[in-house]
Amino acid sequence: SAVISQKPSRDICQRGTSLTIQCQVDSQVTMMFWYRQQPGQSLTLIATANQGSEATYESGFVIDKFPISRPNLTFSTLTVSNMSPEDSSIYLCSVEGGAGTEAFFGQGTRLTVV
Amino acid sequence: AQSVAQPEDQVNVAEGNPLTVKCTYSVSGNPYLFWYVQYPNRGLQFLLKYITGDNLVKGSYGFEAEFNKSQTSFHLKKPSALVSDSALYFCAVRVPNTNAGKSTFGDGTTLTVKP
Numbered sequence: 001s002a003v004i005s006q007k008p009s010r011d012i013c014q015r016g017t018s019l020t021i022q023c024q025v026d027s028q029v030t031m032m033f034w035y036r037q038q039p040g041q042s043l044t045l046i047a048t049a050n051q052g053s054e055a056t057y058e059s060g061f062v063i064d065k066f067p068i069s070r071p072n073l074t075f076s077t078l079t080v081s082n083m084s085p086e087d088s089s090i091y092l093c094s095v096e097g098g099a100g101t102e103a104f105f106g107q108g109t110r111l112t113v114v
Numbered sequence: 115a116q117s118v119a120q121p122e123d124q125v126n127v128a129e130g131n132p133l134t135v136k137c138t139y140s141v142s143g144n145p146y147l148f149w150y151v152q153y154p155n156r157g158l159q160f161l162l163k164y165i166t167g168d169n170l171v172k173g174s175y176g177f178e179a180e181f182n183k184s185q186t187s188f189h190l191k192k193p194s195a196l197v198s199d200s201a202l203y204f205c206a207v208r209v210p211n212t213n214a215g216k217s218t219f220g221d222g223t224t225l226t227v228k229p
Contacts (some may be wrong), residue, residue, distance in 0.1 A: 006157075031215060040202060042221040043158075048214065056214070092157055096208075096217065100165045102148055103206070103217055105157035 002027050002095050006106025013083055013113050020079045021109045023093035028073035033094040034066070037108070043092065049076045083113045116141040118207050120220035127195045127227055135190040135223045137205030141212075147188040148206040148217070149179055158204060164188060175199070195227045 003026040013019050023032065031050055035043040046066055047055040055068040069077045080087050093106045117140045127133045139145060146165050150158040162173025164181040172178045179190045188205060205220040 004157075033216070040222075040224065043204070043219045045216065048216065094158075096215065100146060100163075100210075102160040102163055103150070103158070104160070105150075107157045108155075110155070 002029065002104040004093060004095065004104055004106040006093055006109060008109055009107060010110040011112070013111065015084050015113055017083055018079055018081045019083065019111060020077050021091055021093070023076050023078075023106050025074045025095055025104075029095040030073070031096055032070065032076045033096070033103075034068065034076075034078045035092040035094060037090045037092060039090060046078070046091075080111065083111075085113045087111065088113045116145075116207055116209055116212070116218045118205050118218050118220040120203075120205055120223045122223050123221070125223055125225050127225070129197050129227050129229050130194050133192050133195040133199070133225065133227070135203050135205075135225060137188045137190065137220060139186050139188065139205075139207045141207055141209050143209040143212060146208045146210065147179075147181060148208070149173065149177070149188075149190050150204045150206065150219075152202040152204065152222075154201075161190070161203075195225075197227045197229055200225055200227045 005024045034046040037043050045058050046061045047057045049055045049068045049070040051070045051073050067079045091109045094103050096103045119138045148163045149161040152158045164171050169181040177192050203223050206217045208217040
């Protein structure tokens with residue numbers, strides 16, 4: 001299993017500013033995933049972060065808006081840049097240990113942009 | 115491409131009654147199937163998974179699910195629902211060595227158990 005510490009748990013930010021979300025995993029993992037979720041809705045994958053390489057972004061998400069760092073096998077950050085109210089959402093980080101293993105999720109960051 | 119369908123946005127059951135949350139999938143290859151639960155203001159928690167072997171898998175909190183290959187389904191069940199089971203449930207599928215190892219999640223089903 002993996003335990004993920006994600007912070008901040010919530011924040012209220014002014015439009016035009018940026019917020020960096022951190023995820024710390026208690027074990028080394030190859031792949032980390034960043035999702036966005038509207039409350040009560042499905043998960044939308046933003047990007048996959050592998051250590052030592054640039055993140056791979058899903059359609060509709062770009063690096064300039066959501067830069068990701070993955071400096072080692074236990075840590076990653078997602079920055080939401082130049083925020084607008086449309087970025088208000090829950091952001092989740094996740095890891096999957098390998099074939100046949102389940103995903104583990106952070107507690108989520110509830111972001112409100114005003 | 116792989117996909118997951120949860121045909122019901124909402125499932126309502128009375129406490130003590132059996133519950134079923136439906137999931138069907140579409141993949142090329144042999145799937146790994148998962149159920150996750152999300153309580154309010156929390157991240158997703160793993161409930162159970164099917165990898166191989168017995169089609170009936172048992173998981174946390176008394177939940178179970180049956181893998182049906184011919185119907186490409188993996189419905190979540192519990193014989194007797196509790197009010198505390200009320201939450202958002204996600205089905206997910208992953209096929210080894212495809213889709214860059216990413217899981218595909220369904221849209222979620224909100225389960226409400228009434229006393």
